Amino acid sequence: MMLGPIGFAAPWLLLALAALPILWIILRAVPPAPIRRRFPGVALLLGLTDDDTVTDRTPWWLLLLRMLAVAAVIVGLAGPVLNPRADGEAASRLPLLIVTDASWANARDWNAQVAVMDGLLAEAGRDGRAAAIMELSDPEAPIFRAAETWRSGLPGLTPAPWAPTPETLEAVAEMLGEDGFETRWFSDGLAHDGRDALLEALEARGPVKVHESPRAVMALRPAQLSDGLVDLTALRAVPDGTREITVNAHGLDPAGIPRVLASLPMTFEDEATETTGALSLPPELRARVTRFEIAGETQAGAVTLTDDGLKRREVALIAGREDREGLELLSPLHYLEQALVPTADLLDGALMDVLPANPDVIVLADVATLSGAEQAALLEWAEKGGLLLRFAGPRVAASDVSRSEEAPLMPVRLRAGGRTVGGAMSWGEPKALAPFPDGSPFQGLDIPGDVTVSAQVMAQPDPTLAERVIAQLTDGTPLVTRKRIGAGQVVLFHVTANAEWSSLPLSGLFVQMLERLAVSSAMAPPDMAELEGTTWQPVEVLDGFGRLDDAGTRPGVAGEDVLDAPLGPDLLPGLYDGPERRVARNVVTAETTLTPMTWPARIPVEGLARAPETPLGGWLLATALVLLTADILASLALSGRLWPARAAAVLVLALSLGAPQQAQAQENDARAIQATSEVVLAHVITGNTQVDDASRAGLRGLGRMLTFRTSIEPDPPISVNLETDELAFYPILYWPITPDQPTPSAEAYVKLNDYLRSGGMIVFDTRDADVAGFGASSPNGARLQRLAAPLDIPPLEPVPEDHVLTRTFYLLSDFPGRHTGRAVWVEAAPPDAERIEGMPFRNLNDGVTPVVIGGNDWASAWAVNERGDPLFPVGRGYAGERQRELSYRFGVNLVMHVLTGNYKSDQVHVPALLDRLGQ
Secondary structure (H helix, E strand, O other): OEEOOEEEOOHHHHHHHHHHHHHHHHHHHOOOOOOOOOOHHHHHHOOOOOOOOOOOOOOHHHHHHHHHHHHHHHHHHOOEEEOOOOOOHHHHOOOEEEEEOOOHHHHHHHHHHHHHHHHHHHHHHHHOOEEEEEEOOOOOOOOOEEHHHHHHHHHHOOOOOOOOOHHHHHHHHHHOOOOOOEEEEEEOOEOOOOHHHHHHHHHOOOOEEEEEOOOOOEEEOOOEEEOOEEEEEEEEOOOOOOEEEEEEEEEEOOOOOEEEEEEEEEEEOOOOOEEEEEEEOOHHHHOOEEEEEEOOOOOHHHEEEOOHHHOOEEEEEEEOOOOOOOOHHHOOOHHHHHHHOOOEEEEOOOHHHHHHHOOOEEEEEOOOOOOHHHHHHHHHHHHOOOEEEEEOOHHHHHOOOOOOOOOOOOOOOEOOOOEEOOOOOOOOOOEEEOOOOOOOOOOOOOOOOOOEEOEEOOEOOOOOHHHHEEEEEOOOOEEEEEEEEOOEEEEEEOOOOOOOOEOHHHOHHHHHHHHHOOOOOOOOOOOHHHHOOOEEEEEEEEOOOOOEEEOOOOOOEEHHHHOOOOOEOOEOOEEEEOOOOEEEEOOOOOOOOOOEOOOOOOOOEEOOOOOOOEEOHHHHHHHHHHHHHHHHHHHHHHHOOHHHHHHHHHHHHHHHHHHHHHHHHHHHHHHHHHHHHOOEEEEEOOOOHHHHHHHHHHHHHHHHHHHHHOOOOOEEEEEEOOOOOOOOOOOEEEEEOOOOOOOOOHHHHHHHHHHHHOOOEEEEEOOOOOOOOOOOOOHHHHHHHHHHOOOOOOOEEEOOOOOHHHOOOOOOOOOOOOOOOOOOEEEOOOOOOOOOOOOOOOOOOOOOOOEEEEOOOHHHHHOEOOOOOEOOOOOOHHHHHHHHHHHHHHHHHHHHHHHHOOHHHOHHHHHHHHHHHOO
């Protein structure tokens, strides 16, 4: 029932207000009015006072106070709600499906959208309707359950840094099932292919209403470098009049502190959806810029990351002989300068003068001999990541550098003298270039037919020569060789840098080869030929809010996908390191345009300014409590007993108001004392009552087994809420996986990562007996992958035969639970873990594995009731009981491992272990 802006969940209780006049009459009649009789003896009592007085009639204002208190109780119990939902009665009986694009464009008003979702779920909960949430950016089949369960998971709902694809929207339409429901669609405001078909599918199952932010979506295309200026283009979806924005350039100052290095004001004209601007930055400052972003926008589309394409590299050119006057074309550096001037900053000077400037590349053109100081300085510079590019020539051919043994600053040994082809006394016709081999940085480049080599220095055959050759002639002789030096490298062209020995410097291939070697700045993105067969490792990735986070242990991406594949869970926007360069994958590309979504007229569209529902029942009941307290004080005042009772009344009122907080604090303190006074096993609350009860019973059974068989006597297990509870108290967390459990919030993931880094262990149990690939083929396994993605988990491997878990307390070769299977995953052993002579086991991880992942449903095998009887069957007959026993033994090993570490790897235990193994 609605009364103005206030609705009542139980309006029938308001009928009790009709009894207020009757209550007024009763209160007026009690106590009864006294009958007055004059008695002469009363004169003797005149002047006497009585400490306790009783009024002959209840004052009207006290009656009114009591009436208001009773009315507040009645109205409060009727469930008043300010600004309740006023939807049709038919819609209120259907389950509620909340659909959100959950894309980067949603992030601009994400908190407002979550607030509206929370209100809708609260309404559904009061109506007794089931609810479900579906994210179109990463959809799963909707699972309808209690609305309050979804409300608790809203803090973990975040937008993705990509948009739904047509294939994704088509798949969503197939997940909806046949049952009816009401849909609330939280749109990002942009048109996406496939929306119309999905809208029809949703309408076929019930009414649809759209919620959309009135703010226009804004985005920033990748920055481009043109004539020394940084060109920036900003976009908006809706031309909503003239608007000024500011684009900030973020980067590190010389002290390594993130700062805004420059700002560029830009203006959208009245009807324009695009605006451009140019930012002039010195090369030193431009090289420090890591990203550009639109000020005030908190979404990934308003951020564009920079890569090598925006940075001009510093190249020092040093020749072995002076230029001959008037013969510039014969200069050893002429063609290098022509190739590098457009894309690099060139440094001139002597070698020892340019090294303090720490250039990215140093080119030595026909420089044969280096002094001891020069060689030492170059080696130190190269080991820190510098690229030393050397060209041969007459001086190198005539010297004895790298002849008898390989020089530190040469990639290969060289033969004495040189090789000349094409002359009267030569070895034949000039040689052409052979196709570049697989793995070469030049792989895929087209070789012009007119590029030939007439002279070169020859490489001495060597066992390592083949792996260092990255370009060769058609007769198999090396043309370009390379060697790694620390974090840097040295590359040798076996020909001159000018056209004396080859026509290579006259061709465009020469410029492409320099770019592939990262000598020149990579102005254009790598082509497909360069990407094929390579793996690009993510360094930093963007989230939906445009925040840049470390990529952690995310797997590499195939080169064929890094630039062109659609963004998604396996390919996030961010910075990717390749074999020779770094590229940025942004949410918005140079071809992106923003098209606003136009909804059909039949679809109601609301904004996000919906007045939130405010339950008033609590406030009214609190008001009634205050009025009744005032009634007590007034009654004491009328009876003359107010002063002795004032302190007690104030104390009672304070205790009544502070009791919940005090009780909560006491509960938290008691929980902390229990968890730290004894060993306590804990499990994560999933929201599924049956699974949570089984987990608690399983840890109860494991605790009993530890008490009977070991010196560990754990207290009763505790259920842990990741959002509110402290995790540091518990040495081990058992986390059963269900396909519909809510995703923890960002704050919860911070606590989980701190817990893992500080020595805690999480046991993930998918309970599906299918642990192939972490159970990715099952719904539980797929949910585990999503839940564990934000966690700082090290590389994993199946438990090796000599892992300490196989011998911490019991000697085990299998780790069954209610299901059998040995494919349990733990932290991978270090690459250099080898078995030492005399030791039966390798020295594996020095600490405790932070995670254990399996699917054997261990808690069900451990679970017992209060009397100690098993709750779930395991196997059949004796074999089943044996399986349950091995499950208990695995649990004991697990707890002993997390409490004692890898002490069993010590040498002192070897004789006892060998004796037990019968060796």
